[in-house]
Every structure is written in structure tokens, then in C-alpha cells.
Amino acid sequence: MQEMKPVKEGKVREIYDNGDSLIMVATDRISCFDVILNNEVTKKGTVLTQMSKFWFDMTQDILPNHMISVDVKDMPEFFQQDKFDGNSMMCRKLDMIPVECIVRGYITGSGWASYQKNGTVCGINLPEGLKESDKLPEPIYTPSTKAEIGDHDENISFEQSVTHLEKYYPGHGQEYAEKIRDYTIALYKKCAEYALSKGIIIADTKFEFGLDENGNIVLGDEMLTPDSSRFWPADGYEPGHGQPSFDKQFARDWLKANPDNNWTLPQEIVDKTIAKYLQAYEMLTGEKLK
Numbered sequence: 001m002q003e004m005k006p007v008k009e010g011k012v013r014e015i016y017d018n019g020d021s022l023i024m025v026a027t028d029r030i031s032c033f034d035v036i037l038n039n040e041v042t043k044k045g046t047v048l049t050q051m052s053k054f055w056f057d058m059t060q061d062i063l064p065n066h067m068i069s070v071d072v073k074d075m076p077e078f079f080q081q082d083k084f085d086g087n088s089m090m091c092r093k094l095d096m097i098p099v100e101c102i103v104r105g106y107i108t109g110s111g112w113a114s115y116q117k118n119g120t121v122c123g124i125n126l127p128e129g130l131k132e133s134d135k136l137p138e139p140i141y142t143p144s145t146k147a148e149i150g151d152h153d154e155n156i157s158f159e160q161s162v163t164h165l166e167k168y169y170p171g172h173g174q175e176y177a178e179k180i181r182d183y184t185i186a187l188y189k190k191c192a193e194y195a196l197s198k199g200i201i202i203a204d205t206k207f208e209f210g211l212d213e214n215g216n217i218v219l220g221d222e223m224l225t226p227d228s229s230r231f232w233p234a235d236g237y238e239p240g241h242g243q244p245s246f247d248k249q250f251a252r253d254w255l256k257a258n259p260d261n262n263w264t265l266p267q268e269i270v271d272k273t274i275a276k277y278l279q280a281y282e283m284l285t286g287e288k289l290k
Helices: 044-058 109-118 158-168 173-197 249-257 267-285
Strands: 013-017 021-026 029-032 035-040 067-069 088-092 099-106 135-141 200-211 217-220 229-233
Touching: 021 044, 029 249, 044 067, 044 088, 044 173, 044 267, 099 158, 099 173, 135 173, 158 173, 173 200, 173 217, 200 267, 249 267
Parallel strands: none
Antiparallel strands: 013 021, 021 088, 029 035, 067 088, 099 135, 099 200, 200 217, 200 229
């Protein structure tokens, strides 16, 4: 068996070059506040990969995506080890568009903080009188630049995204900026409506897009996972305060409350965290994680 090494390693993912495709492995590592914790969260990588697959399958009518297979039998022998089964995705290679496409359907987090200051989110004027966690009249698109590792992404306006993309794709900045904005809103609307029917509010999320060899826009990266989105239980939803969520908030809250944590979680918090991920997966897909 030929040993393979990742060509790129993020906080929680590893990417392998497979010639004319890539293999993305979602590990069980967990990061909070941009730090990789000492614990691993068993099955987390599998939840993220299988949830992305679920959404990629559902949204093919809106635009194509980069997924080829999540079956390790379709991958080189190296990936037919237990540690890669379920959490690996073979993908098409794309020229990734250097904009993070963020969509917000509810006002929360940094958006709520900004609104309290001046009634805007990322420069977009919003109606007066909104409460924390309120649903917005229409989802808003708030792109950001993709920073190098160690730097922070920078929120930009739609007009700035046109200028930014024009530097990379002369003559196509306006076209690509409009297309990724429109795809972002369309994907969010379809998936948020579906999720609500299953008892989950998708408050906000981000998408990433790339260009294939023919210059067509393709959906890439991960999609609508608890790592890239805010999922709230619809049951008990009440604007006016923060909402409970299906993500690593348990871990963040414990770390904040225990500053001498040495970036290590107690097993109880690890167990609660994966339980939330699994609950979201089962509610959305109607299936137990295999």
C-alpha cells in the first residue's frame, strides 16, 4: 500500500492530492477560538462529511458541486483503512473563488452586535426594532475575503466583492460576484425551508465556490454543517436572546467558564458536543449515522 501525505492541513481537515481529484478528510479534531483542542470528538468528521453529502445531493438542481464519492472503495488503497471510512470525500479539483459567501437569515452573533451600534449588518441597513435572534425580512448576503492562515477574514460589501474578484478574473468580476451571491441566497432558501420542516432553524451559514476547467461555477468545500453554520432547534425558538444550538457551543462555553483549561475538555463536554452533532444529523436526514 502506497503511503499518502496530505498536501494541505487545516485545523480540522486534511486534503490529499489524488491526481485528477482531491480527497478531503474531515478529522475528529475540534477547534475553538482558532485553537485546536487536545481532545478529539469521535465521529465528528463522519458527521460533517455525511451531512455535506446529504446537502450536495439535495441541491444539484441549483448548481453542480465538487463531490465525486464518499465511498472509500472508490479511493486509493491507502484510504481503505478504518480511520478514513465515512469521513473522506473524493472531490473534483476547482480553482476556488477567493470570497467566503456568508448568508444570514436571522440576526445574531457579530451581526447583532453591529446592528445594536448603528442599525446595519456589514453595511446593509436593516429595519428598526429588531430583537436578537429575530428572523430577517429577507436573507442578506454578507461576503468576506478569505484570509491567509493566521489572519482574519474581512467583511466586504457586494461592490467590494466585485472589485476584489476583478483582480483575479479580469472582465468577470461583476459576473462572478452576482452569480455566487444569487447561488448563495438560492441554496440557503431551499435548505433553510427544508431544515425548518425537520425542526431546525439555519440562522446563518457560509458557502464556497470554485471554477471548473470550463469556467463554470461549482459548489465546493463543506456544506451546511454545524462547523460552518448556526443550527438552532425550532422548538422553543424565541427572539429576544441567544438561542441554544446544535454545534460546539457546549465546548466554547466550558472553555470560557474554565480559563485554566489547558485547551482540554472533560469527557462529559466531549460527549455532549458529539450528541448535538448527531442529533442535528438525524433530524435533518431522518437516518442514524452509519
